[in-house]
Amino acid sequence: MDIHNSNNPSGDSASISADGPYFREEHQMFRDQLRRFVDEEIKPNAEAWEEDGLTPRSVLRRMGELGFLGIRYSEAYGGSAMDTVASAILAEELGKSTFGGFAITVLVHTDMASPHLHNFGTEAQLQRWMPDLIAGRKICAVAVTEPDAGSDVAAIRTHAKRDGDDFVLNGTKMFITNGVHADLYFVAAKTDSTVKGTRGISIFAVEKGTPGFSVGRALKKQGWLSSDTAELIFDDCRVPVANLIGAENRGFYSIMRNFQNERLVLGAQCIGESQAAIALTLDWVTQRKAFGAPLWEKQAIRQRLAMLSARVEAARQLVYHSAWLDAQGRDCVKEVSMVKALCGELVNDVMYDCQQFHGGMGYLRESAIERMVRDARVQSIGGGATEVMLEEIAKRMGK
Amino acid sequence: MRVLVPVKRVIDYNVKIRVKPDGSGVDMANVKMSMNPFDEIAIEEAVRLKEKGQITEVIAVSVGPAQAQETIRTALAIGADRGILVTQEGAEPLAVAKLLKALVEKEGAELVILGKQAIDDDSNQTGQMLAALLGWGQATFASKVELGDGKITVTREVDGGLETDELKLPAIVTTDLRLNEPRYASLPNIMKAKKKQLDTVSAADLGVDATPRLKTLKVVEPPKRGAGVKVASVQELVDKLKNEAKVI
Numbered sequence: 001m002d003i004h005n006s007n008n009p010s011g012d013s014a015s016i017s018a019d020g021p022y023f024r025e026e027h028q029m030f031r032d033q034l035r036r037f038v039d040e041e042i043k044p045n046a047e048a049w050e051e052d053g054l055t056p057r058s059v060l061r062r063m064g065e066l067g068f069l070g071i072r073y074s075e076a077y078g079g080s081a082m083d084t085v086a087s088a089i090l091a092e093e094l095g096k097s098t099f100g101g102f103a104i105t106v107l108v109h110t111d112m113a114s115p116h117l118h119n120f121g122t123e124a125q126l127q128r129w130m131p132d133l134i135a136g137r138k139i140c141a142v143a144v145t146e147p148d149a150g151s152d153v154a155a156i157r158t159h160a161k162r163d164g165d166d167f168v169l170n171g172t173k174m175f176i177t178n179g180v181h182a183d184l185y186f187v188a189a190k191t192d193s194t195v196k197g198t199r200g201i202s203i204f205a206v207e208k209g210t211p212g213f214s215v216g217r218a219l220k221k222q223g224w225l226s227s228d229t230a231e232l233i234f235d236d237c238r239v240p241v242a243n244l245i246g247a248e249n250r251g252f253y254s255i256m257r258n259f260q261n262e263r264l265v266l267g268a269q270c271i272g273e274s275q276a277a278i279a280l281t282l283d284w285v286t287q288r289k290a291f292g293a294p295l296w297e298k299q300a301i302r303q304r305l306a307m308l309s310a311r312v313e314a315a316r317q318l319v320y321h322s323a324w325l326d327a328q329g330r331d332c333v334k335e336v337s338m339v340k341a342l343c344g345e346l347v348n349d350v351m352y353d354c355q356q357f358h359g360g361m362g363y364l365r366e367s368a369i370e371r372m373v374r375d376a377r378v379q380s381i382g383g384g385a386t387e388v389m390l391e392e393i394a395k396r397m398g399k
Numbered sequence: 400m401r402v403l404v405p406v407k408r409v410i411d412y413n414v415k416i417r418v419k420p421d422g423s424g425v426d427m428a429n430v431k432m433s434m435n436p437f438d439e440i441a442i443e444e445a446v447r448l449k450e451k452g453q454i455t456e457v458i459a460v461s462v463g464p465a466q467a468q469e470t471i472r473t474a475l476a477i478g479a480d481r482g483i484l485v486t487q488e489g490a491e492p493l494a495v496a497k498l499l500k501a502l503v504e505k506e507g508a509e510l511v512i513l514g515k516q517a518i519d520d521d522s523n524q525t526g527q528m529l530a531a532l533l534g535w536g537q538a539t540f541a542s543k544v545e546l547g548d549g550k551i552t553v554t555r556e557v558d559g560g561l562e563t564d565e566l567k568l569p570a571i572v573t574t575d576l577r578l579n580e581p582r583y584a585s586l587p588n589i590m591k592a593k594k595k596q597l598d599t600v601s602a603a604d605l606g607v608d609a610t611p612r613l614k615t616l617k618v619v620e621p622p623k624r625g626a627g628v629k630v631a632s633v634q635e636l637v638d639k640l641k642n643e644a645k646v647i
Contacts, residue, residue: 026589028469
């Protein structure tokens, strides 16, 4: 199965959209449907999900029915065999919902957890889980991070010891998105502690309800409130060998590969969030009057919004360029690291100014921008902190 | 039975439109385009009739530039069976009606479901003109459609109630907003739509002269809404309505 479908921006000109060289007709149609879904099904309802601390399962199932959860997966399991550009479109449009918690619930499922199975699962494993994941009947999470190991994956301490036809897992995972309510978890554990950290990690599919596996506690966060985040505990948790995803001791490399996709979609999500914030702020400053005229009449305000909008547009082009490189099967670690570093910081710059221009209203819990400020903060931390990303870029600058 | 559904590519309903500084029309540069919402309702209705097994084929037709193919593809993703693009830019309602007549005859369609109007020019003429050209019965602004044996029953929302019309087939129906709620096109159906047949013909191929007959003199922005005023009494209100607004 190849997730890299042909996507030739300079080829068949008839099928290229006016919106840019990376988009084909089906990309635009997909974007239109997503946008309508977000406008009609998410925006009017998600306030309550923030209160509840999770996105309802019925919403994810509906997205599954519409094929939104199986963008790049094989048609044999209910997917649509589209490309990386389509995944970026998903993330951008979900980002525009203004509810980061909802967006991340979906994106962890589609682009951070399930790719482990898609990329490295055996035929039997794919048949067992993929149809349910694509249809939204089962939701998944990825459990790599630990209290003492985040971006430094090699330092994880959770371990799995072979015992007959099982592996026995012990350890604790931290900050796991979808952690409370997922059905299936892709868990990283050390299977060989005699070698370097990068060489002895494996990935296991662990189902909810497996004895010895429990959710420690739901974590309270600054933002992303409509997303559930948990601490996970593995205490002599027995997992059959059949649940080993990919080759034993090769997990570090599959995690690194999946990080690329994760970082790309996070960047695209940041762009969607930034665009939505600028649009909301534009509405506000053209209506709100101060000193006898709308705020928009102040050059200081409109010029700052103009520059932010230029920066967002430039970053958006890098996101889609990187998605396109990936769709071509080209190496784009440097570009994706740039996307993550740039967009994670940019979205925070955008939110700071947008909240500033909302004045006192932007400090109230009832304003969307207040939530968006809180949601944006994690974008420069999670999925590869800015500092880590900058080192990845620096390494590839050819000193 | 074959059903023809025309779909028009218009500026997306979410876009804040701007009039060009020279007043020659609306600024269309880099503006998002979508299917006319009333036409989406028409496609949805036709697809539902097909799903009920009452008709055999839904043909989506667009009269417009090459990019209108995208609009037809959307109709195919909702469930139309095939599409026809008539490459003709800026066609006026009468020209569109003539082109549709030619296609109805060519394809042997017995029912045409159209949006009652397009949200760009709000003409609300094409369906009626097509009915006249074909000499078929018409039921406009449908809020409910029931297909029977050789006839179609259409409910229309009129002032003060509902009017129910029964028409002999073949017939023309135009859709109101409340006829149905169009479905989402699922991603698998979007991908399947790529493989459906989409033919292109020109006005000349259909033997229709689509030359514009109307001349646009000037396009202007609607007047800006002024600030409201509070009145102290009914008397003052009546006075203002009479002497200032001159509406009573």
